Amino acid sequence: MRRDSNDLSLVFEGEAGQGIQTVTAALLPVLRKIGFHVFSSTEYMSRIRGGSNTTQIRITGDKREAYVGRIDMLFALSRHALEHLERRLTADTVVFAEKGQFGDRACANCIDTPLKEMAEKAGGMLFANTVAAGVVLGVLGVPPDNFIAYLKEQFAAKGDETVSKNIVAAKLGYDFGVQCPAAGRFVLPEPGVQDPDSLLMDGNSALGIGAVAAGCNFICSYPMSPGTGLLTFLAARSKEFGIVVDQAEDEIAAINAGLGASYAGAKSLVTTSGGGFSLMQEGMSLAGMIETPVVVHLGQRPGPATGLPTRTEQGDLNLALHAGHGDFARAIFAPGNLEETIEAIQRAFDVAQRYQIPVVVLTDQYLLDAVSTIAVSRVRRIPVSSGIVPTVDGYRRYELTPDGISPRGVPGYGEGIVRVDSDEHDESGLITESFEMRRLMVEKRLARREGIRREAMPPTLIGDPDSAETLVVAWGSTRGVLEEALDILETTRIAGVHFAQPYPVNPSATDLFGDRRIAVLENNATGQFADLLTLQTGKTVTHRILKATGEPFSVEEVVEALRELDHD
């Protein structure tokens, strides 16, 4: 049977350490260069070697940014592939694996693929990944020229011998692919003309690009998946862009160092995941009290506690919302695609600096690891204020002003003295126990909330909300799956709304909802944003579409949920 030519799902499976990443890293740029839309997402186990990890590559006619459950073609390297992926295999799934790889387990559409033999022939097991990529291109009938060009470029530094062995490996794989029984079974979408200006990247890179664009020059963090990628991204570019990078002894140190640096004028960033962020709560509160900007990237993974360390979830919105004791202003961003990610972290820096508050950027493992394309023209830089002024003699860090924001001085810049104090303090930053000063300072710290709300990123509309009776709300990484599901359903009765800033929500949201039925789609167990939306808009959420297994929503699941909603 031939597959829908507009949408192919290829899945590469292997143990940690078997190098499936190398295969997908080679195929994505090659397929994209030919003009296909590609999207990839990754799921992996919490171990250094072994297990069963997969990366999905979708080749689509229209641009898609979501994970599908269905697998059309599975390239399996480990013996665990079938048990791990059973639920996602269909009668039409073609499986490429070594003969006998699955032991006694029956494999309906298995094609015996002598990967090892071909790799040895090319020069050793090192070349197995190149063989595998060659097989895929052969089966799909994609001419190998682009792949060979890629190999030449990729391995140039390693010398001619490595390049030529890789080319032999690619050709062996390719020849096997074109001759195997599955050849021609998959009809690819009509390749478009590749946008010469487009970039191919994962969410983590988008986050890092945004941080660099914002002028982030200090990051102090403790490694924790999936937050670590941002730390390594900036470490790799620290010399080029003058970024100070410190690996903290723990997350408490990380946020306190971030605040110390920011007090002295740095644009500070801290990256972590839920467990680490829990440790930063007192630091969040300190940021609120001393009115010192800091941006915290919180890459979510399923909790509580250690949970599923390498999986995905949107379960830490409540944590970000309530982190830190006492009342203080904050903002939370949750981008849903590459463009929004680049923009949201810049906005996070700008809002943090101008309003002198802690700002959280919420992502998750799925978003950070997902690879997609973005046109260079969509990589926007937005002005990010530093908000720092030279001080004069007699400077008071917490001078009372109508909007609650005092000019921000830093030590060593100007004639004044800059005092910040985690105790309640007076305008000069000295400790006070005066009830009247306390009242004034509480008002001062909270007065800025109005400005932050007014400036919040407005929600993005998906479809036509005017004709819709039901609005399905998403936030953060569920944007792509909602877009695709609505596209597939082609109903005018349902439209989508996506929030890249879940807190505070832009005031326009209240009018947008009107009297429509509201469903919230989110990757957690209780509907944290559904509650928050009601809190912020007074609107009742009638349906919650939730998932908290540690996997992202698949397109199929959301289509099904929206169909039910439509018939409800």
Next chain:
Amino acid sequence: MTDTIRPFDMQPGTDVAWCPGCGNHMLRKAVREALEELGIDRKNLVMVSGIGQAAKAPQYLDVNMFNGLHGRALPAAMGIRLSNTKLVVIVESGDGDLFGEGGNHFIHALRRNYDVTIIVHDNMVYGLTKGQASPTSQKCMKTPVQVDGVILEPFNPLAVAIAFDTPFVARAFAGDVAHTRAMIVEAVRFRGCSIVDVFQPCVVFNKLNTWQWFRENTCPLPEGHDPSNREAAMRLATEEGKMPLGVFYRNEKRRLYEDLAGIGESPLFERQPPDDDAFRRMLEAWR
């Protein structure tokens, strides 16, 4: 500014929250005099503290101040120092703050060796929380929590510092203002992580380690002690008997974290985001 007010004097009318007779007063005098002697431009000096009575010390000097969270003075100090290496950074906090709540940060500050002076108000008791044991409390001291007396050996900050090759390790007693001042001057002048552990009595909650007790139980370091001798320093820091005061250990050879990390000269607040050309060049990696 009138002639009678000295450069680091607290603002007139400041209400000092320390008890009469507290060792903090003497230590404040020593710090203020040391700063005057050092001739530091106060605009380039930041004093960092955590929480506790000792941590209020920066409030009572007219200086840039980061009075942060309990136990977290050192990470904040590191952030400040890395953000602007033109600043002189002094941490002043208590034994509970630096060795108890902030113990992990203490050992990692010593490991990193960025340029900071750590002045410890070591009174061997928790004052602000009303008299419980601190990490440096002596064995057998009875408290409302340690009702049968402290059962653990006290934390030995000097031995820990010497073990980590902290390049400047000294101890003083606040009762001797001139010596304490001299230790602080030397510590601030030293480029690297310097620690001055300062004994000072808590006259309200520590009835064991009084002014008198410290006078009787401390002594100068033996004459001829060579501070570059790490083994001798460690021996002196761990010996039973009277507790010596002075510079235990000095290592001129340890390199600064700031230099090893290559963070550059310019303060971060002066650094601009990359210009558009540099930014666009970076994007080429994903084309």
